[in-house]
Amino acid sequence: MSAVSAQDVKALRDRTGAGMLACRDALTDANGDLDKAAELLRTRGEVQAAKRAGEEAREGVVQSYIHAGNKIGVLVEVDCQTDFVARNEKFIEFARDLALHIAAAPQTLAITDDDVPAEDREREVRIATEQAADRPENVRERIVTGKLDKWLDEVVLLRQAHVNEDKHGGKTIEELRAALSAETRENVVIRRFARFAVGG
Secondary structure, three states, X not given: OOOOOHHXXXXXXXXXXXXXXXXXXXXXXOOOOHHHHHHHHHHOOHXXXXXXXXXXXXXXXXXXXXXXXXXXXXXXXXXXXXHHXXXXXXXXXXXXXXXXXXXXXXXXXXXXXHHOOHHHHHHHHHHHXXXXXXXXXXXXXXXXXXXXHHXXXXXXXXXXXXXXXXXXXXXXXXXXHHHHHXXXXXXXXEEEEEEEEOOO
């Protein structure tokens, strides 16, 4: 199966309003068929979640996680639209699971692709470009894009698969967030996080 192009992801995102990762996954599952991918997004509740994404999230919770031995700690803020949802056990559990995940993922730099510092992105592009220098010119750009994408999968929180695979079955943080948003019928926003490590 061929890789999903950035243009197709953008086209699907413009058409449905769903998140980039959700669009990429839907296109992959639909073998690049835009209509089928749009239908998949509707089935998964992504389109409704995207409509709510513009709505202000002013309520929420701050959750913490302290790793065994008190050497690593995380604070995370997850927001929603109503106090009712903020007190919902599944919402609170999502925030707790998120804090645990961040504690186990020290490589996390940012919540979204857009939050990744420009200098870090430029450094990775530079490294990938140097690594691809000996490859045929017509494939270099694809190699650089692929390496950058793989690096973003590692450092962007929403792209990461949750560390508790037994509980979450390899789903990404974005998939878990979108599912919670669809279930609560509210915009769920991971606002910010801080990870503390002794001596780090």
